[in-house]
Amino acid sequence: MEIAIQLVIAGILQGGLYALAAFGLSLIFGVSNVLNLAHGEFLMLGGLFCFLIFSATGLNPFLIGLMILPFAFFLGYIFDRFLMRPLAGKKEHIRLMSSILVTLGAALCIGDVTSFLAGAEEKGVDYSMPSFFWGDLYISYLRLLAMVMIAGLTVGIHYYLKKTYTGRALRATTQNIRGAMLVGVDTSRIRSVTFGIGSMLASIAGVFYVVLLSISPDMGLTVTIKYLCIIVLGGLGSLIGSLVGGVILGLTESIVSYYNPHWGQTAAFLILVLILLIRPKGLFGK
Amino acid sequence: MKRKMSVFCLVFLMAVAIIGPDLTWAEDPKEIKIGATIALSGRFKGIVGTFKTLGNEWAGLINERGGIYVKEYGKKLPIKFEIYDDASKPENARKYYEKMATDPSISFFMGPFSSFISNAATTVAGKHKIPMQMVCANDAVLFEKPNYWRVGVLVPAEDEWERLVPIYKKKGGVKTFATITMDTLHNKGAIKGFEEDLKKNGFEVVYSVVAPPPTKNFAPMIIKLRKAKPDVVCIEALSPAFTIGFLKQMREAGYKPKEIIVGHVTKHVIDALGPYAENITGLAYYYDGDTQDHKDFLEILRRSGFTWGEYMESGIRFWAYTRIKQAIEKAGTLDRKKIMDTLWNMKTKIMGLDSFVTPEGYGALGAWPCQVQGGKFVSIWPLDKAVKLHNYR
């Protein structure tokens, strides 16, 4: 029983971490309808900047994470402005293909330039907090903090999407891009803003990554694939889907890993394929 | 139509010219060229990417002294590396070794990183009859089939951890071990040998797990680890991400073993763990107790800008370079067959240690126990050569 509780806790905490970056990817897909294969690179860059500033100043990594948010937003914004916007007018089929090429190229490029400038070695921030112990159970405060931040972000984003005009325009663009244009939404700007937000979320995830695990310049594509799995699982473009998808994945991985670490890693892909068999558009997809 | 044809031919010729081999070579060798591929990109870049610098610095050091004396020509020849990036892929390694095999001025091959890439490379060496010395590749899979044209510098992977057991046997105080292994060829071999060694010496392995390389969530394994309560936790993983991830999560879980052993401990692992890294025991292909024969090694490390503790594998590289130099000097020629004969039969000393090749082709270089003390990596074994004494955590 204790083990079960411990596994569920570990799974949910891990899932929350997955959900954070997947959230941003899902947002981007919803609004721009592109598969952003460079999403993991934003995560990596977020972690890297956190690492560099931490090494130089020794500030609290989460504080650094907040500090680099505007920068991450800007990065995502210009990424979209210069690389994705030219594709916006193209036909659906061509756009999907071109976006794969452009984001794949960008991912390779960002990864390699980073490894050239900052070195290819694994980087991790040494920052820890004592865990919370209750008998044999333990909950990592770091991960709990991650969960609280994710919950806070979810509420914040929900509020932003529901109440602000930009947020509403963003939702409108997701639901019917032509309709959004007809009411005067500058959809290209909304796209860029969304990319900025997605990049911000990825960089926060990157900060958690570099604190809890470690980062390296070539990790980008690997994590992108995992996040793509999560958002497909939850339904492309569905925000609640990416949250639920992340938690499902974290839970399954933890529980299966307990019996066999190998199958724990397999579980992610197995469960994705199974869910798509039952629901061709993911759990919350339309 | 004629014009189009000529344009087409021109484009084709240009393509051939771009990718074609350099068709210039001197009849009388002006230098000794050593061909190699290194993973300058791809997944091994972080581990071996910097060794290009190390090799060039070594060549620079030798050339400052005039180069390597070759009896056949009666003079010293400078040494030069020709290095391609194999992007951590065997098919690239093979392609570039084939490219270098067509260049008669290349007299010697250095192997690439890791066993399965070396596998592709040794085929080329065997086919074109070019001597190849493999570095950082010591799996049984490479030595299954006899191949005259390749030798290694390392002891088999199974023996990599053999010098650790005597420490615990002598010191006592620990009884039970747990091993966490990343699922790759080399790591599994090393741990297999270690576990057999432990059992032979009366220790107990209470938990043993092999996890795939991309594992990020170690919590389920740590739950089991906490139940098994081992005195010593051993992590053997080629990927530092695996090691760092596991240790950070073990710290989160509050499990405090008496001893942590990390097979591949590098500067970045130590940095990422901060004070927690203190007293982690590891292995390096070098010991710093006796410095009389190490001057060259320390010099090229200094020039390359890293300390030996940053890269446990720097020692392998130096060992391999030195063996090449010794073999050429001893053979007194650049004749490939003679160099290869010499490599098989040569018994010399490098860094104060015996250097030879076993009948299967393994080398003689083994790993030495070290420990992180005061943020630095210091030799702790064998006792007569140790700089510091081994501590439990």
Next chain:
Amino acid sequence: MNRIILGIVLLFLLIFPVFNLPYLNTFLIILFMYILLAESYDILGGYTGYINMGHIAFFGIGAYTFGLLWNTGLSLYLSFLAGTLAAVVFAILISFPLFRLQGAYFSLAAFALVKLMEHLTLNLSSITHGSDGLKVLEGNRMIPMYYLSLLLVVAVVVVSFLITRSRFGLAMASVREEEEIAFDFGVPVQRIKTTAMVISASFAGLMGSFYTWYTIFINPSMVFGTEMALMPIAMAMLGGSGVIIGPVIGAVFLLIVEETLWTRFAYLHTAAYGLVILLVGLFMPGGLVRLRPVRRFLIRVGLFKEL
């Protein structure tokens, strides 16, 4: 005109081993492999519009089936046949659930299948030897390898050509343009898609078998790796999806760029390579062959067969 050019190129490739340039030989073998992968990907991806990011799964299955069977002592030809068949059977099995999905869901689910296969080969180590990898018999077979890969490339191009000229090809294009309308007009959509996938898979499976034969040693990350999976697709798109010559040009272009960068620069070649892919995606969304001067040239020499 086009026949003359094709004839010259083919003749040149046929007598190429005479020059005894082993490096260029290996380069060409790798090139042929990528051309085949890109071209066979395009049979499904370019003609029916289903971007199959899981194409490399067929390749990997072919590679493993071949290696395992050949190691048991089965004859070479039968092992090749078995590798191909395994990929075909896999294609048939997954085509039914997979084609229920649309657009990005299809692509990503197919990609997840590749990763699933990678993990399965890792986990079922009692059969596949897991991360230890699978080793097969060595041998010096550069010349047969060269001709076999050349033959395969010619075969896949010829098959693509035949497809574009057939009613089947027309049906595939109708699926790409308006699947629902095609279905309403009585086009057996599911059968068309499955057949396209089977043809595409058979070539990839055969090439997978060849790859094992060529590299002697395979492990899961070599045949199911992420870059391995994405490169042929990038090549096809780069050259021009849906045009026979497109993937060929894409593969040749990208591989020559890669080779030039790799041998000339020690660092940052991946970045430059990425930049090339990015720029092509940005400025030539239809691929190289749809660039106006290139297209005009190809049309004039009769090599621009679009579906």
Next chain:
Amino acid sequence: MLEINGIEVFYGDYQALFGVEATVASAEIVSLLGANGAGKTTTINTICGFIRPRAGTIHFDNTIIHKMSANKIVEKGLIQIPEERMLFPDMTVLENLQMGAYLGRARKKLADSMDWVYGLFPILQKRQSQLAGTLSGGEQQMVAIGRGLMSLPRLLILDEPSLGLAPMLVAEVFQVIQKINQEGVAILLVEQNVHQSLKISNRAYLLENGSIAMEGRASELLDRDYIRESYLGI
């Protein structure tokens, strides 16, 4: 108010419009008639900035708009209500209407325009918290028109507003169009329901194969034999 001068539109190599010319004066109802594929939708999409003409100009209030992006054109008060309605299916009716007043000028008068729309379509007030995707076809059409009105249009372009509606509703829609026009909004009406639309229009254009085949006062056109035979089936 709106002047279209000789626009030519291409889809790739295929030419869809051949020098279309038309004007709409303020407070006027103008019909754009034509069979399927004649180029009606292409024309209005060009006006709204979704398609760029290869030649010709479009002026709205003496400003050139054919080089503007769609959202800028909306800002000027030129609003399209598309045939497919293009609502936001996962938003409530209220949110859909609020989205109509997205731009600055309209945002300030949100409450007033809301009253106006609810006045025209009382049923929307009852449905205001329902998701737009769950409404019936007629109600969706109302939301679409309402959303367009929320943007405070000066020229409203209606693309097939009666398509797929029950006859009762069709009459209601045409009534509403007249009501809107009485508020001073110019209307460009694209319809297949030639009879009805000519009855409420001041003037009309007839598009055939991508060019204007006929134009004139609506009452005149209604009497022409060609129109009667080809489009009214009399």
